[in-house]
Amino acid sequence: MSASSSTSRSASPRRRYAIVGLGSRHALYQDGIENVHAATAELVGLCDVNAGRIELARQRSARNGAVVPAGYLAADFETMLRAHRPDVVIVTSVDATHHEYIIRAMDAGCDVITEKPMTTDAEKTRAILAAKQRTGRGLRVAFNYRYSPPRSQVKDLLMSGVIGDVLSVDFQWLLNTHHGADYFRRWHAEKKNSGGLFVHKSTHHFDLVNWWLAAVPVAVFATGKREFYTPEMARRLGLSGPHERCQTCPEKAKCGFYLNLEGSAGLNSLYAAHEAHDGYLRDRCVFRPEIDIEDTMNAMVTYDTGATLSYSLNTFNAWEGYVVAFNGTKGRLEHSIVESVYVNGTESVQGGVAEDGVKIRVVPLRGTGYDLKPWSAAGDHGGGDRLMLEDIFLPTPAVDKYLRAADERAGACSILVGIAANRSLQTGAQVRVADLVGTVPRPDYPPMPSRRDPVPMP
Numbered sequence: 001m002s003a004s005s006s007t008s009r010s011a012s013p014r015r016r017y018a019i020v021g022l023g024s025r026h027a028l029y030q031d032g033i034e035n036v037h038a039a040t041a042e043l044v045g046l047c048d049v050n051a052g053r054i055e056l057a058r059q060r061s062a063r064n065g066a067v068v069p070a071g072y073l074a075a076d077f078e079t080m081l082r083a084h085r086p087d088v089v090i091v092t093s094v095d096a097t098h099h100e101y102i103i104r105a106m107d108a109g110c111d112v113i114t115e116k117p118m119t120t121d122a123e124k125t126r127a128i129l130a131a132k133q134r135t136g137r138g139l140r141v142a143f144n145y146r147y148s149p150p151r152s153q154v155k156d157l158l159m160s161g162v163i164g165d166v167l168s169v170d171f172q173w174l175l176n177t178h179h180g181a182d183y184f185r186r187w188h189a190e191k192k193n194s195g196g197l198f199v200h201k202s203t204h205h206f207d208l209v210n211w212w213l214a215a216v217p218v219a220v221f222a223t224g225k226r227e228f229y230t231p232e233m234a235r236r237l238g239l240s241g242p243h244e245r246c247q248t249c250p251e252k253a254k255c256g257f258y259l260n261l262e263g264s265a266g267l268n269s270l271y272a273a274h275e276a277h278d279g280y281l282r283d284r285c286v287f288r289p290e291i292d293i294e295d296t297m298n299a300m301v302t303y304d305t306g307a308t309l310s311y312s313l314n315t316f317n318a319w320e321g322y323v324v325a326f327n328g329t330k331g332r333l334e335h336s337i338v339e340s341v342y343v344n345g346t347e348s349v350q351g352g353v354a355e356d357g358v359k360i361r362v363v364p365l366r367g368t369g370y371d372l373k374p375w376s377a378a379g380d381h382g383g384g385d386r387l388m389l390e391d392i393f394l395p396t397p398a399v400d401k402y403l404r405a406a407d408e409r410a411g412a413c414s415i416l417v418g419i420a421a422n423r424s425l426q427t428g429a430q431v432r433v434a435d436l437v438g439t440v441p442r443p444d445y446p447p448m449p450s451r452r453d454p455v456p457m458p
Protein backbone atom coordinates (compact mmCIF):
# COMPACT_ATOMS: atom_id res chain seq x y z
CA MET A 1 0.00 0.00 0.00
CA SER A 2 1.28 3.42 -0.79
CA ALA A 3 -0.15 6.80 -1.56
CA SER A 4 1.37 9.80 -3.18
CA SER A 5 3.36 12.50 -1.46
CA SER A 6 6.72 14.01 -2.36
CA THR A 7 9.28 11.34 -3.28
CA SER A 8 12.50 13.29 -3.08
CA ARG A 9 14.19 15.40 -0.42
CA SER A 10 12.84 18.94 -0.76
CA ALA A 11 14.76 22.17 -0.21
CA SER A 12 12.73 22.59 2.98
CA PRO A 13 14.85 23.13 6.11
CA ARG A 14 12.40 20.97 8.03
CA ARG A 15 13.56 17.59 9.36
CA ARG A 16 11.77 14.72 7.68
CA TYR A 17 10.14 12.08 9.86
CA ALA A 18 8.50 8.72 9.23
CA ILE A 19 6.54 6.80 11.88
CA VAL A 20 6.22 3.01 12.11
CA GLY A 21 3.48 1.65 14.39
CA LEU A 22 0.32 3.78 14.17
CA GLY A 23 -1.60 2.85 17.31
CA SER A 24 -2.45 4.91 20.34
CA ARG A 25 1.03 6.21 21.19
CA HIS A 26 2.08 7.34 17.72
CA ALA A 27 -0.44 10.19 17.78
CA LEU A 28 1.70 12.13 20.26
CA TYR A 29 4.49 12.31 17.68
CA GLN A 30 2.26 12.83 14.65
CA ASP A 31 0.48 15.74 16.31
CA GLY A 32 3.78 17.11 17.63
CA ILE A 33 5.24 17.15 14.11
CA GLU A 34 2.12 18.42 12.34
CA ASN A 35 0.95 21.01 14.86
CA VAL A 36 3.27 22.56 17.45
CA HIS A 37 6.53 21.76 15.62
CA ALA A 38 5.32 22.06 12.01
CA ALA A 39 7.77 24.88 11.29
CA THR A 40 10.77 22.61 11.82
CA ALA A 41 9.41 19.10 11.21
CA GLU A 42 7.43 17.32 8.51
CA LEU A 43 5.90 13.86 8.40
CA VAL A 44 6.74 12.09 5.13
CA GLY A 45 5.83 8.44 5.72
CA LEU A 46 3.51 6.23 7.77
CA CYS A 47 3.91 2.47 8.23
CA ASP A 48 2.02 -0.28 10.06
CA VAL A 49 0.91 -3.90 9.61
CA ASN A 50 -2.71 -2.73 9.73
CA ALA A 51 -4.01 -0.98 6.60
CA GLY A 52 -6.95 0.48 8.54
CA ARG A 53 -4.73 2.26 11.05
CA ILE A 54 -2.53 3.57 8.21
CA GLU A 55 -5.59 5.18 6.65
CA LEU A 56 -6.68 6.55 10.04
CA ALA A 57 -3.27 8.18 10.54
CA ARG A 58 -3.46 9.70 7.06
CA GLN A 59 -6.87 11.14 7.94
CA ARG A 60 -5.28 12.57 11.08
CA SER A 61 -2.73 14.44 8.92
CA ALA A 62 -5.58 15.87 6.86
CA ARG A 63 -7.33 17.03 10.05
CA ASN A 64 -4.05 18.54 11.24
CA GLY A 65 -3.97 20.56 8.00
CA ALA A 66 -0.67 18.92 6.97
CA VAL A 67 0.37 17.39 3.65
CA VAL A 68 -0.99 13.84 3.87
CA PRO A 69 2.00 11.45 4.00
CA ALA A 70 2.29 8.23 2.02
CA GLY A 71 1.23 5.07 3.86
CA TYR A 72 3.05 1.74 3.66
CA LEU A 73 2.43 -1.74 4.98
CA ALA A 74 5.20 -3.12 7.20
CA ALA A 75 6.53 -5.35 4.40
CA ASP A 76 7.27 -2.17 2.43
CA PHE A 77 9.22 -0.37 5.17
CA GLU A 78 12.43 -0.13 3.08
CA THR A 79 10.43 1.07 0.08
CA MET A 80 9.14 3.89 2.26
CA LEU A 81 12.67 4.81 3.35
CA ARG A 82 13.96 4.79 -0.23
CA ALA A 83 11.02 6.77 -1.60
CA HIS A 84 10.78 9.47 1.07
CA ARG A 85 14.25 9.53 2.61
CA PRO A 86 13.28 10.51 6.14
CA ASP A 87 16.02 11.96 8.36
CA VAL A 88 14.46 10.28 11.39
CA VAL A 89 12.30 7.18 11.87
CA ILE A 90 10.06 7.14 14.94
CA VAL A 91 9.33 3.62 16.19
CA THR A 92 6.01 3.21 18.02
CA SER A 93 5.15 -0.38 17.09
CA VAL A 94 4.66 -3.40 19.38
CA ASP A 95 7.72 -3.69 21.70
CA ALA A 96 9.15 -6.95 20.31
CA THR A 97 9.29 -5.42 16.80
CA HIS A 98 11.24 -2.26 17.77
CA HIS A 99 14.66 -3.79 17.05
CA GLU A 100 13.71 -4.64 13.45
CA TYR A 101 12.85 -1.05 12.61
CA ILE A 102 15.62 0.53 14.68
CA ILE A 103 18.28 -1.58 12.95
CA ARG A 104 16.86 -1.35 9.43
CA ALA A 105 16.37 2.42 9.70
CA MET A 106 19.93 2.96 11.01
CA ASP A 107 21.34 0.73 8.27
CA ALA A 108 19.46 2.89 5.75
CA GLY A 109 21.18 6.02 7.12
CA CYS A 110 18.36 7.36 9.29
CA ASP A 111 18.48 8.49 12.91
CA VAL A 112 15.90 6.80 15.14
CA ILE A 113 13.65 7.76 18.02
CA THR A 114 12.14 4.69 19.65
CA GLU A 115 9.46 4.36 22.23
CA LYS A 116 10.29 2.45 25.39
CA PRO A 117 11.18 -0.33 25.94
CA MET A 118 14.07 -0.14 23.44
CA THR A 119 13.54 -3.86 22.93
CA THR A 120 12.54 -6.97 24.88
CA ASP A 121 15.43 -9.44 25.23
CA ALA A 122 19.23 -9.70 25.45
CA GLU A 123 19.79 -10.89 21.88
CA LYS A 124 17.85 -7.99 20.38
CA THR A 125 19.65 -5.57 22.71
CA ARG A 126 23.02 -6.85 21.47
CA ALA A 127 21.86 -6.46 17.85
CA ILE A 128 20.78 -2.85 18.45
CA LEU A 129 24.06 -1.93 20.18
CA ALA A 130 25.99 -3.51 17.28
CA ALA A 131 23.93 -1.56 14.71
CA LYS A 132 24.62 1.65 16.58
CA GLN A 133 28.38 0.92 16.46
CA ARG A 134 28.24 -0.12 12.82
CA THR A 135 26.25 2.84 11.53
CA GLY A 136 27.05 5.66 13.98
CA ARG A 137 23.46 6.89 13.56
CA GLY A 138 21.64 8.65 16.40
CA LEU A 139 19.31 6.51 18.53
CA ARG A 140 17.12 8.12 21.10
CA VAL A 141 14.89 6.28 23.59
CA ALA A 142 11.83 8.33 24.52
CA PHE A 143 11.91 8.20 28.31
CA ASN A 144 9.14 10.71 28.88
CA TYR A 145 8.96 9.91 32.62
CA ARG A 146 12.25 11.76 33.15
CA TYR A 147 10.59 14.97 31.92
CA SER A 148 7.70 14.90 34.39
CA PRO A 149 8.38 17.98 36.56
CA PRO A 150 8.30 16.30 40.02
CA ARG A 151 10.66 13.56 38.78
CA SER A 152 13.03 16.23 37.44
CA GLN A 153 12.70 17.93 40.84
CA VAL A 154 13.76 14.69 42.55
CA LYS A 155 16.79 14.60 40.23
CA ASP A 156 17.53 18.22 41.14
CA LEU A 157 17.38 17.46 44.87
CA LEU A 158 19.62 14.40 44.54
CA MET A 159 22.11 16.41 42.47
CA SER A 160 22.09 19.18 45.11
CA GLY A 161 23.37 16.73 47.71
CA VAL A 162 20.64 17.61 50.21
CA ILE A 163 20.50 13.98 51.34
CA GLY A 164 24.15 13.24 50.55
CA ASP A 165 24.94 10.26 48.39
CA VAL A 166 22.27 7.59 48.02
CA LEU A 167 23.01 4.20 49.57
CA SER A 168 19.66 2.51 48.95
CA VAL A 169 16.25 3.03 47.34
CA ASP A 170 12.79 1.60 48.11
CA PHE A 171 10.42 1.89 45.13
CA GLN A 172 6.85 0.55 44.92
CA TRP A 173 4.79 1.05 41.74
CA LEU A 174 1.06 0.32 41.85
CA LEU A 175 -1.29 -0.09 38.88
CA ASN A 176 -5.01 -0.13 39.56
CA THR A 177 -7.66 -2.47 38.16
CA HIS A 178 -8.38 -0.10 35.22
CA HIS A 179 -4.90 0.63 33.80
CA GLY A 180 -3.28 -2.46 35.35
CA ALA A 181 -5.98 -4.79 34.03
CA ASP A 182 -5.63 -3.30 30.56
CA TYR A 183 -2.19 -4.86 30.06
CA PHE A 184 -3.86 -8.27 30.39
CA ARG A 185 -6.35 -7.56 27.57
CA ARG A 186 -3.84 -6.46 24.94
CA TRP A 187 -0.71 -7.74 23.14
CA HIS A 188 1.25 -6.93 26.31
CA ALA A 189 -0.19 -10.07 27.97
CA GLU A 190 2.28 -12.28 26.10
CA LYS A 191 6.00 -12.08 26.85
CA LYS A 192 6.89 -12.68 23.24
CA ASN A 193 5.35 -9.27 22.44
CA SER A 194 6.26 -7.17 25.48
CA GLY A 195 8.95 -8.97 27.49
CA GLY A 196 6.41 -8.98 30.33
CA LEU A 197 5.81 -6.04 32.63
CA PHE A 198 9.33 -6.26 34.10
CA VAL A 199 10.43 -5.02 30.65
CA HIS A 200 7.41 -3.26 29.16
CA LYS A 201 6.38 -1.25 32.20
CA SER A 202 9.32 -1.38 34.60
CA THR A 203 11.68 -0.02 31.91
CA HIS A 204 10.32 3.41 32.90
CA HIS A 205 10.96 2.77 36.57
CA PHE A 206 14.40 1.19 36.18
CA ASP A 207 15.42 4.05 33.89
CA LEU A 208 14.30 6.57 36.50
CA VAL A 209 16.41 4.87 39.17
CA ASN A 210 19.46 4.58 36.87
CA TRP A 211 19.15 8.27 35.97
CA TRP A 212 18.22 9.52 39.46
CA LEU A 213 21.25 7.73 40.95
CA ALA A 214 23.56 8.21 37.92
CA ALA A 215 24.28 4.51 38.24
CA VAL A 216 24.58 1.40 36.10
CA PRO A 217 22.84 -1.82 37.21
CA VAL A 218 25.12 -4.75 38.04
CA ALA A 219 22.98 -7.65 39.30
CA VAL A 220 19.29 -8.52 39.75
CA PHE A 221 17.37 -11.05 41.80
CA ALA A 222 13.63 -11.27 41.15
CA THR A 223 10.42 -12.98 42.13
CA GLY A 224 7.14 -12.84 40.25
CA LYS A 225 3.81 -14.57 39.90
CA ARG A 226 0.38 -14.25 38.28
CA GLU A 227 -2.27 -14.77 40.88
CA PHE A 228 -4.97 -12.19 40.16
CA TYR A 229 -5.59 -12.18 36.39
CA THR A 230 -6.24 -15.94 36.24
CA PRO A 231 -9.14 -18.28 35.41
CA GLU A 232 -9.31 -19.23 39.11
CA MET A 233 -9.77 -15.59 40.11
CA ALA A 234 -12.59 -15.21 37.54
CA ARG A 235 -14.38 -18.03 39.34
CA ARG A 236 -13.62 -16.60 42.79
CA LEU A 237 -15.17 -13.33 41.56
CA GLY A 238 -18.41 -15.18 40.78
CA LEU A 239 -17.98 -15.67 37.02
CA SER A 240 -18.31 -19.09 35.40
CA GLY A 241 -14.74 -18.68 34.10
CA PRO A 242 -12.77 -16.70 31.53
CA HIS A 243 -14.25 -15.99 28.09
CA GLU A 244 -12.68 -14.92 24.81
CA ARG A 245 -13.37 -11.19 24.77
CA CYS A 246 -15.56 -8.51 26.34
CA GLN A 247 -17.59 -7.79 23.20
CA THR A 248 -19.08 -11.29 23.05
CA CYS A 249 -18.85 -12.13 26.77
CA PRO A 250 -22.00 -13.82 28.14
CA GLU A 251 -21.20 -12.42 31.60
CA LYS A 252 -20.33 -8.83 30.65
CA ALA A 253 -23.19 -7.43 32.76
CA LYS A 254 -21.66 -8.75 35.96
CA CYS A 255 -17.94 -8.43 35.21
CA GLY A 256 -16.16 -5.45 36.78
CA PHE A 257 -13.44 -5.77 34.10
CA TYR A 258 -15.78 -5.40 31.11
CA LEU A 259 -14.35 -3.02 28.49
CA ASN A 260 -16.95 -1.52 26.17
CA LEU A 261 -14.93 -1.18 22.97
CA GLU A 262 -17.75 0.21 20.88
CA GLY A 263 -18.81 2.57 23.67
CA SER A 264 -15.52 4.49 23.39
CA ALA A 265 -15.04 6.56 20.24
CA GLY A 266 -11.25 6.29 20.60
CA LEU A 267 -11.11 2.52 21.10
CA ASN A 268 -13.68 1.86 18.41
CA SER A 269 -12.03 3.90 15.67
CA LEU A 270 -8.48 2.77 16.52
CA TYR A 271 -9.03 -0.95 17.11
CA ALA A 272 -12.54 -2.41 16.75
CA ALA A 273 -13.03 -0.91 13.30
CA HIS A 274 -9.81 -2.52 11.97
CA GLU A 275 -9.95 -6.04 13.41
CA ALA A 276 -10.59 -7.48 9.97
CA HIS A 277 -7.10 -6.44 8.81
CA ASP A 278 -5.05 -8.31 11.41
CA GLY A 279 -7.40 -10.11 13.81
CA TYR A 280 -6.09 -8.12 16.78
CA LEU A 281 -8.66 -8.05 19.61
CA ARG A 282 -8.24 -5.08 21.97
CA ASP A 283 -10.71 -6.39 24.57
CA ARG A 284 -9.54 -9.93 25.34
CA CYS A 285 -10.57 -11.44 28.68
CA VAL A 286 -8.17 -10.47 31.48
CA PHE A 287 -8.66 -13.91 33.08
CA ARG A 288 -7.84 -16.09 30.07
CA PRO A 289 -5.37 -18.93 30.62
CA GLU A 290 -2.96 -18.12 27.74
CA ILE A 291 -1.62 -15.02 29.50
CA ASP A 292 2.03 -15.60 30.43
CA ILE A 293 3.07 -12.32 32.12
CA GLU A 294 3.27 -11.76 35.86
CA ASP A 295 0.89 -9.49 37.78
CA THR A 296 3.02 -9.26 40.93
CA MET A 297 6.77 -8.63 40.72
CA ASN A 298 9.67 -7.90 43.07
CA ALA A 299 13.30 -7.18 42.25
CA MET A 300 16.45 -6.51 44.25
CA VAL A 301 19.01 -4.62 42.16
CA THR A 302 22.63 -3.66 42.89
CA TYR A 303 24.41 -0.78 41.11
CA ASP A 304 27.97 0.10 40.23
CA THR A 305 27.85 2.99 42.74
CA GLY A 306 27.24 0.50 45.56
CA ALA A 307 23.58 1.55 45.88
CA THR A 308 20.84 -1.07 46.16
CA LEU A 309 17.20 -1.01 45.06
CA SER A 310 14.20 -2.83 46.47
CA TYR A 311 11.43 -2.62 43.83
CA SER A 312 7.91 -3.91 43.44
CA LEU A 313 5.25 -3.69 40.73
CA ASN A 314 1.70 -4.71 41.45
CA THR A 315 -1.06 -4.57 38.81
CA PHE A 316 -4.35 -4.98 40.69
CA ASN A 317 -4.24 -2.27 43.28
CA ALA A 318 -6.69 0.04 44.99
CA TRP A 319 -4.94 3.14 43.66
CA GLU A 320 -2.46 3.96 40.90
CA GLY A 321 0.89 5.62 41.35
CA TYR A 322 4.08 5.10 43.31
CA VAL A 323 6.08 5.65 46.46
CA VAL A 324 9.85 6.01 46.24
CA ALA A 325 12.31 6.74 49.05
CA PHE A 326 16.04 7.44 48.77
CA ASN A 327 18.17 6.71 51.83
CA GLY A 328 21.22 8.99 51.73
CA THR A 329 24.24 9.74 53.93
CA LYS A 330 22.64 13.02 55.11
CA GLY A 331 18.95 12.07 55.13
CA ARG A 332 16.00 10.63 53.30
CA LEU A 333 14.05 11.90 50.30
CA GLU A 334 10.48 10.64 49.99
CA HIS A 335 8.36 11.15 46.88
CA SER A 336 4.95 9.80 45.95
CA ILE A 337 2.33 10.33 43.24
CA VAL A 338 -1.30 9.21 43.21
CA GLU A 339 -2.54 9.15 39.62
CA SER A 340 -6.06 9.47 38.21
CA VAL A 341 -7.80 6.61 36.35
CA TYR A 342 -6.46 5.91 32.85
CA VAL A 343 -7.24 3.40 30.04
CA ASN A 344 -5.00 3.44 26.92
CA GLY A 345 -6.73 4.68 23.75
CA THR A 346 -9.60 6.37 25.57
CA GLU A 347 -9.92 10.08 26.24
CA SER A 348 -8.49 9.82 29.78
CA VAL A 349 -5.11 11.46 30.53
CA GLN A 350 -2.23 9.05 31.07
CA GLY A 351 -0.25 9.83 34.21
CA GLY A 352 -2.76 12.53 35.17
CA VAL A 353 -2.36 13.37 38.82
CA ALA A 354 -5.16 13.16 41.36
CA GLU A 355 -5.78 16.37 43.36
CA ASP A 356 -2.95 16.90 45.88
CA GLY A 357 -1.51 13.66 44.49
CA VAL A 358 2.17 14.66 44.47
CA LYS A 359 4.34 14.72 47.59
CA ILE A 360 8.05 15.47 48.00
CA ARG A 361 9.59 15.44 51.47
CA VAL A 362 13.15 15.74 52.74
CA VAL A 363 13.95 14.28 56.16
CA PRO A 364 17.44 15.04 57.55
CA LEU A 365 19.14 12.27 59.53
CA ARG A 366 18.30 14.28 62.65
CA GLY A 367 15.86 17.17 62.96
CA THR A 368 12.51 17.88 61.37
CA GLY A 369 11.47 16.82 57.91
CA TYR A 370 9.93 19.32 55.51
CA ASP A 371 7.64 19.13 52.46
CA LEU A 372 8.54 20.85 49.20
CA LYS A 373 6.06 22.32 46.73
CA PRO A 374 6.11 19.90 43.78
CA TRP A 375 7.04 21.27 40.36
CA SER A 376 4.15 20.89 37.92
CA ALA A 377 3.08 21.23 34.27
CA ALA A 378 -0.08 20.38 32.32
CA GLY A 379 -0.58 17.44 29.93
CA ASP A 380 -0.07 13.69 29.56
CA HIS A 381 2.40 12.01 31.93
CA GLY A 382 2.31 15.02 34.26
CA GLY A 383 3.40 17.38 31.46
CA GLY A 384 6.41 15.15 30.67
CA ASP A 385 5.25 14.30 27.13
CA ARG A 386 5.10 17.96 26.02
CA LEU A 387 8.50 18.80 27.48
CA MET A 388 10.03 15.72 25.86
CA LEU A 389 8.59 16.70 22.45
CA GLU A 390 10.18 20.14 22.77
CA ASP A 391 13.50 18.48 23.54
CA ILE A 392 13.08 16.23 20.50
CA PHE A 393 11.70 18.61 17.90
CA LEU A 394 13.07 22.09 18.71
CA PRO A 395 16.07 22.74 16.42
CA THR A 396 18.10 24.08 19.36
CA PRO A 397 16.58 22.66 22.55
CA ALA A 398 17.35 24.43 25.83
CA VAL A 399 20.52 23.27 27.60
CA ASP A 400 19.36 20.56 30.00
CA LYS A 401 21.34 20.34 33.24
CA TYR A 402 19.56 17.05 34.04
CA LEU A 403 20.62 15.40 30.73
CA ARG A 404 17.14 13.93 30.22
CA ALA A 405 17.64 13.02 26.55
CA ALA A 406 18.41 9.28 26.58
CA ASP A 407 20.23 7.20 23.99
CA GLU A 408 20.73 3.46 23.41
CA ARG A 409 23.03 3.18 26.46
CA ALA A 410 20.27 4.32 28.82
CA GLY A 411 17.77 2.28 26.81
CA ALA A 412 19.91 -0.82 27.37
CA CYS A 413 20.67 -0.14 31.05
CA SER A 414 16.97 0.12 31.77
CA ILE A 415 15.68 -2.95 29.91
CA LEU A 416 18.59 -5.08 31.04
CA VAL A 417 17.32 -4.87 34.61
CA GLY A 418 13.97 -6.26 33.45
CA ILE A 419 15.57 -8.84 31.16
CA ALA A 420 17.83 -9.97 34.02
CA ALA A 421 14.75 -10.10 36.27
CA ASN A 422 12.99 -12.34 33.73
CA ARG A 423 16.01 -14.64 33.67
CA SER A 424 16.11 -14.67 37.48
CA LEU A 425 12.44 -15.74 37.48
CA GLN A 426 13.42 -18.71 35.29
CA THR A 427 16.57 -19.73 37.17
CA GLY A 428 15.75 -18.70 40.74
CA ALA A 429 19.24 -17.16 40.95
CA GLN A 430 20.72 -13.68 40.94
CA VAL A 431 21.63 -12.62 37.38
CA ARG A 432 24.61 -10.43 36.51
CA VAL A 433 23.68 -7.86 33.89
CA ALA A 434 27.07 -8.14 32.17
CA ASP A 435 26.37 -11.84 31.54
CA LEU A 436 23.52 -10.79 29.26
CA VAL A 437 25.30 -8.42 26.87
CA GLY A 438 28.91 -8.06 28.02
CA THR A 439 30.08 -4.70 29.32
CA VAL A 440 27.11 -2.47 29.93
CA PRO A 441 27.66 0.89 28.26
CA ARG A 442 27.63 3.77 30.76
CA PRO A 443 25.13 6.52 29.85
CA ASP A 444 25.94 10.24 30.24
CA TYR A 445 24.78 11.49 33.63
CA PRO A 446 25.18 14.90 35.29
CA PRO A 447 27.60 15.03 38.28
CA MET A 448 26.22 13.69 41.58
CA PRO A 449 27.39 13.54 45.19
CA SER A 450 29.85 10.68 45.47
CA ARG A 451 30.96 7.98 47.90
CA ARG A 452 34.20 9.94 48.35
CA ASP A 453 32.52 13.12 49.70
CA PRO A 454 33.01 13.83 53.44
CA VAL A 455 29.83 13.25 55.46
CA PRO A 456 28.98 15.66 58.31
CA MET A 457 28.53 14.03 61.76
CA PRO A 458 24.78 14.04 62.49
Ligand SMILES: NC(=O)c1ccc[n+]([C@@H]2O[C@H](COP(=O)([O-])OP(=O)(O)OC[C@H]3O[C@@H](n4cnc5c(N)ncnc54)[C@H](O)[C@@H]3O)[C@@H](O)[C@H]2O)c1
Nearest residue numbers: 021022023024025048049050074092093094095097115116
Ligand atom coordinates in the same frame (compact mmCIF):
# COMPACT_ATOMS: atom_id res chain seq x y z
N1 LIG B 1 6.28 6.30 26.84
C1 LIG B 1 5.06 5.96 27.22
O1 LIG B 1 4.60 6.39 28.25
C2 LIG B 1 4.26 5.04 26.35
C3 LIG B 1 2.86 4.98 26.47
C4 LIG B 1 2.16 4.09 25.66
C5 LIG B 1 2.84 3.27 24.77
N2 LIG B 1 4.19 3.35 24.67
C6 LIG B 1 4.94 2.49 23.74
O2 LIG B 1 4.52 2.80 22.42
C7 LIG B 1 4.50 1.62 21.62
C8 LIG B 1 3.12 1.46 21.01
O3 LIG B 1 2.17 1.29 22.04
P1 LIG B 1 0.61 1.61 21.78
O4 LIG B 1 0.00 1.83 23.11
O5 LIG B 1 0.50 2.67 20.75
O6 LIG B 1 0.11 0.21 21.20
P2 LIG B 1 -1.03 -0.02 20.10
O7 LIG B 1 -1.41 -1.43 20.19
O8 LIG B 1 -2.08 1.03 20.22
O9 LIG B 1 -0.26 0.26 18.73
C9 LIG B 1 0.75 -0.60 18.23
C10 LIG B 1 0.77 -0.44 16.72
O10 LIG B 1 1.84 -1.24 16.19
C11 LIG B 1 1.34 -1.90 15.02
N3 LIG B 1 2.17 -3.08 14.75
C12 LIG B 1 2.10 -4.31 15.32
N4 LIG B 1 3.05 -5.11 14.79
C13 LIG B 1 3.74 -4.36 13.90
C14 LIG B 1 4.84 -4.63 13.03
N5 LIG B 1 5.43 -5.84 12.98
N6 LIG B 1 5.27 -3.63 12.23
C15 LIG B 1 4.69 -2.41 12.27
N7 LIG B 1 3.65 -2.09 13.05
C16 LIG B 1 3.18 -3.07 13.88
C17 LIG B 1 -0.10 -2.23 15.36
O11 LIG B 1 -0.86 -2.50 14.22
C18 LIG B 1 -0.52 -0.95 16.06
O12 LIG B 1 -1.01 -0.01 15.14
C19 LIG B 1 4.89 0.47 22.54
O13 LIG B 1 6.26 0.18 22.38
C20 LIG B 1 4.65 1.01 23.93
O14 LIG B 1 5.52 0.46 24.89
C21 LIG B 1 4.91 4.22 25.44
